[in-house]
Amino acid sequence: MALYVIIYIEPSSYLQRPIKIGYPLSDKHIKEDFLGFGLGLRTDHFEHILQHQPDIDWFEILSENYLVAGGKPRYYLEAIAEQYPLVMHGVSMSIGSTDPLDMDYLKALKKLSNDIQPKWISDHICWTSIHGINSHDLLPLPYTEETVKHVAERVRIVQDILGRRILLENVSSYLSYQDSTMDEWDFLSQVAEAADCLILLDINNIYVSARNHHFDPLDYLKKIDPRRVQQFHLAGHSDFGDYVIDTHDHDVSPPVWALYKAALERFGAVSTMIERDANIPEFPALYNELLEAKNIAKLTLPDHPALARSNFGARKLNKASQQTSVVTQHAMQQKLRG
Numbered sequence: 001m002a003l004y005v006i007i008y009i010e011p012s013s014y015l016q017r018p019i020k021i022g023y024p025l026s027d028k029h030i031k032e033d034f035l036g037f038g039l040g041l042r043t044d045h046f047e048h049i050l051q052h053q054p055d056i057d058w059f060e061i062l063s064e065n066y067l068v069a070g071g072k073p074r075y076y077l078e079a080i081a082e083q084y085p086l087v088m089h090g091v092s093m094s095i096g097s098t099d100p101l102d103m104d105y106l107k108a109l110k111k112l113s114n115d116i117q118p119k120w121i122s123d124h125i126c127w128t129s130i131h132g133i134n135s136h137d138l139l140p141l142p143y144t145e146e147t148v149k150h151v152a153e154r155v156r157i158v159q160d161i162l163g164r165r166i167l168l169e170n171v172s173s174y175l176s177y178q179d180s181t182m183d184e185w186d187f188l189s190q191v192a193e194a195a196d197c198l199i200l201l202d203i204n205n206i207y208v209s210a211r212n213h214h215f216d217p218l219d220y221l222k223k224i225d226p227r228r229v230q231q232f233h234l235a236g237h238s239d240f241g242d243y244v245i246d247t248h249d250h251d252v253s254p255p256v257w258a259l260y261k262a263a264l265e266r267f268g269a270v271s272t273m274i275e276r277d278a279n280i281p282e283f284p285a286l287y288n289e290l291l292e293a294k295n296i297a298k299l300t301l302p303d304h305p306a307l308a309r310s311n312f313g314a315r316k317l318n319k320a321s322q323q324t325s326v327v328t329q330h331a332m333q334q335k336l337r338g
C-alpha cells in the first residue's frame with residue numbers, strides 16, 4: 001500500500017532561511033545595462049510627471065495603451081519619452097497559445113517600438129486566448145517538455161520580428177495541471193534557454209504562487225539563471241489567508257520586500273519597478289514606495305557599482321520616506337527572523 005505524505009510549508013517559515021548562490025556568475029553578457037528604479041506609467045500621473053519631472057530612472061508602459069498613433073495617450077507618451085527611458089510591457093502576445101501568433105499585433109508592437117525606442121520589450125509566459133476568444137487573463141501553462149518546445153519556437157519568431165530579445169514574465173497562478181512534469185521555475189528556465197530570451201522576474205507573483213501552491217519561493221530564485229534576469233516587478237496583493245490574489249491594488253507587503261532582498265542577493269543589481277493598477281495613489285506615495293526598493297538594494301548590495309549610477313531619489317530623500325524605510329526594515333527583519 002502506498003503512503004502519501006503531504007508537506008505544507010508555513011508561509012512565514014520559508015523566508016527565514018538564507019539563500020545560497022547556486023550559479024557562478026558568468027561573464028557572458030546578454031543583458032542590457034542596469035537601468036535603475038522605475039514605475040509603471042499611469043494616466044493619473046501624466047500631468048504630475050510633466051510638471052514636476054521627478055527623478056525616476058525610467059518608466060514602464062503598458063504597450064496596448066499606445067498602439068494607435070495620435071490622440072492624448074500618445075501625446076503624453078511622446079512628451080515623457082523625451083525625458084525618460086521607457087520599457088514596453090505587454091499582455092496580449094499569448095505566447096503559449098496554440099492559436100497562430102497575432103501578426104497584426106506584433107507589427108503594431110514593432111511600430112510602437114520604432115517610435116519610442118524602448119530599452120526592452122516584455123510580455124508574460126502564459127496564454128490568454130484560444131480559437132480567437134480572448135480570456136483577458138494571463139493563464140498559466142502546463143509545464144511539460146512539449147510546451148517548452150512550443151513556447152520557445154514562438155518566442156524565437158517574435159524575436160525575429162521585433163529584432164531583439166524579449167523578456168518573459170512569470171505569472172501568478174491559482175491552478176496547476178495534472179499533465180505538468182516539471183516545476184514552474186524549471187519550465188521558465190528551459191524556455192529562456194531554448195528561446196535565448198530574457199526573464200522579467202515578478203517577485204510578488206512568485207510570492208503569490210508560492211502561497212497558493214505551497215512551494216518555497218527561495219527554490220524558485222535558486223533555479224533561475226542570473227544571466228537572463230533583466231528586470232524585477234514588485235507589486236501588492238490581497239491576502240485571504242488560505243489563498244492570495246495578485247491584485248496590484250496595495251502597497252508592496254513585508255514578505256515581498258523580504259523576497260526582493262533575497263532576489264537581490266541572488267541576482268545582484270536588477271532594474272526594478274513597482275506595478276500599481278488599481279487604487280492608484282498620488283504620485284509622491286509611489287515615489288516613496290520606490291525609495292524603499294532603492295534603500296533595500298543599497299542595504300543588500302552596499303558596494304555594487306551599478307547602484308551608484310541610479311539618480312533616483314537623489315533630489316528628494318525626504319523625511320517621510322526615511323521613516324517608512326525604518327518601518328519596513330523592521331518588518332522585514334521580523335519576517336526574516338520569524
Ligand SMILES: [Fe+2]
Pocket residue numbers: 169202205233235275
Ligand atoms: Fe508583473
